[in-house]
Amino acid sequence: MRILVALDGSQGSRKALRFALKLAKDSGYSISLLHVVPKLPTTKEEVIRLIKEEIGSPEEAGKRYLEEAKIIAEEEGMQVREVILKEGSPVDEILKVEKDYDLVVVGSRGMGRVDRFLLGSVSSKLVVASSKPVLVVR
Ligand SMILES: Nc1ncnc2c1ncn2[C@@H]1O[C@H](COP(=O)(O)OP(=O)(O)O)[C@@H](O)[C@H]1O
Ligand SMILES: [Mg+2]
Numbered sequence: 656m657r658i659l660v661a662l663d664g665s666q667g668s669r670k671a672l673r674f675a676l677k678l679a680k681d682s683g684y685s686i687s688l689l690h691v692v693p694k695l696p697t698t699k700e701e702v703i704r705l706i707k708e709e710i711g712s713p714e715e716a717g718k719r720y721l722e723e724a725k726i727i728a729e730e731e732g733m734q735v736r737e738v739i740l741k742e743g744s745p746v747d748e749i750l751k752v753e754k755d756y757d758l759v760v761v762g763s764r765g766m767g768r769v770d771r772f773l774l775g776s777v778s779s780k781l782v783v784a785s786s787k788p789v790l791v792v793r
Contacts, residue, residue, distance in 0.1 A: 656684040657736065659756040661749050663690065664704075664720040667762025667775070671792040672724050675760040676731045687737035688724050689752055690717040691745040701766050714742075746780045753787045760790045 660675045662668045672688075679686045692713045693701075705716055721738050728735050741748040753759050765775045772779075774791070781789050 656682070656757040657687065657755065658684045658758045658760060659687050659689055659749075659753055660724070660760045661689050661691075661745075661777075661781075662720050662724050663745070663762075663765045663777075664716060664723075665762060665765045667764040667792075668720075669724075669727075669762075671760050671762040671790075672727060674790075674792045676728055676733055678760075679733060680731070684758070685736040686728060686733055687739065687756065688721050688728075688735055689739045689741065689749065690721050691748040692717045692740065692742040693745055694743050698767060700768060704766065714740075745777045746784065749777070749781060750784060750786075753785060756787060758788050758790060759785060760792060763791050763793045 658675050658679055660672050662672065675686060717740055721740060725735050725738060739752060761778045761781060763774055763778055765777060767775055778791050782791065
């Protein structure tokens with residue numbers, strides 16, 4: 656069985672990764688990592704973060720999120736099966752990539768404003784539109 660973890664560099668997605676790693680360890684499932692570089696529009700929060708952290712471009716930031724996640728997995732003794740970087744609409748790209756997987760793991764929240772919704776826009780759309788089981792980690 657294959658687990659796909661969708662990462663956006665947020666605390667929420669890091670939590671999702673931690674949970675997925677535990678699940679994979681106990682079950683023997685494999686772990687793959689996906690980040691989608693949002694083509695446009697990028698949220699104000701995301702732009703502020705890019706400037707603050709002096710990350711050049713959204714692509715570079717995305718590569719870094721994936722690299723960090725891979726290191727976390729390896730520290731937990733897990734080999735990552737696949738590391739995938741896409742560009743476009745996060746929901747659309749996740750829906751395409753998930754076809755090759757058995758379970759999609761996301762955080763309940765992402766980079767968006769904390770005070771706005773209980774469930775993020777990407778995670779809530781995935782829960783509705785996905786043809787695969789989606790695990791939303793709180
Ligand atoms: N660009 C992205 N690439 C991959 N996964 C993403 C992306 N954006 C969001 N996700 C996944 O969806 C989860 C929820 O994020 P999101 O729905 O965007 O919340 P918010 O509305 O707070 O930004 C994240 O924790 C992450 O797992
Ligand atoms: Mg978001």
